[in-house]
Amino acid sequence: MGGKGSGNWCRWNTGATLEQTRRIDIRYMTKQGLLKAGRGGSLSWSSRGEPDGSINYQCSEQRLHLNFRSRSHGGEWESVKQSIWFDRTPCHYGGERLWFLCPRCDRRVGVLSGHGTLFLCRHCYQLPYASQNEGRIERLISQKHKLGERIFEHYDYGEGWGKKKGMHWKTFNRLHARYEAMEQQWCGYMGQYLHLL
Ligand SMILES: [Zn+2]
Structure with missing residues (x-):
């Protein structure tokens, strides 16, 4: 049940492979038919061929609900629930394209990453880095x-x-x-x- 998130990886060219970097790619999930209202399951990632965590998700018409365990800065594991709103834009050739709205900045994005405790867009994660x-x-x-x-x-x-x-x-x-x-x-x-x- 559920889809594997493999293929969603950033390939680290510095050798700094991050065991805990997770990405949710909306196009991948749509293609796999995972984002249908009422659909739920788990998403799992692998790193160097080893299982590397998973999250549970539940999909409604308007939102993607995530449920996972997270740990920041080596602290205690905690259970995290996150709801991510969808946005839809019309496609040129009919139909519509589905987007996530970043829970922090409300930007329309195709990929959310779980680097810290929450899944956020890349813009939110690059801010502290840029400084x-x-x-x-x-x-x-x-x-x-x-x-x-x-x-x-x-x-x-x-x-x-x-x-x-x-x-x-x-x-x-x-x-x-x-x-x-x-x-x-x-x-x-x-x-x-x-x-x-
Ligand atoms: Zn953001």
Whole structure:
């Protein structure tokens, strides 16, 4: 029952593999048919082939309810319940696209990560990091956004999808590889930061 979250991993390019980084990818869950009202189950992650935690979820029309155990800064384990609101936007070709609303900043996002005690969007997690690393990470993020806006037909808050109309696939593939490399680098920075916690 439930879906495996494998394939949702950031691949840490610094070797700083984080055992406790969890991601919930709304597109992955939608594809797997997990986000239907009334549907529930568990999501599990693995790291280096080993099971690495799981959370229980329950889905309603408007919200995704999460139930899991969490520990911050090596403290006591506590039981956490979180409700995440959905948002929907119309698609160009009919139907609608489903989003999470970040529980902290209300941004519309496709991915939430459970780095600390709660699942939040990447923007909420990069704020404290940026202050410690001055311009480096911000430069990377702004370069990544610029490239994202250039190559994707749709680009919103760091999530892009669809090839830009009129762009050759060859060009798109090449630039997309660069975009992914930036994403990896960002993951690496995040990895270092999370190691400091
Ligand atoms: Zn947020």
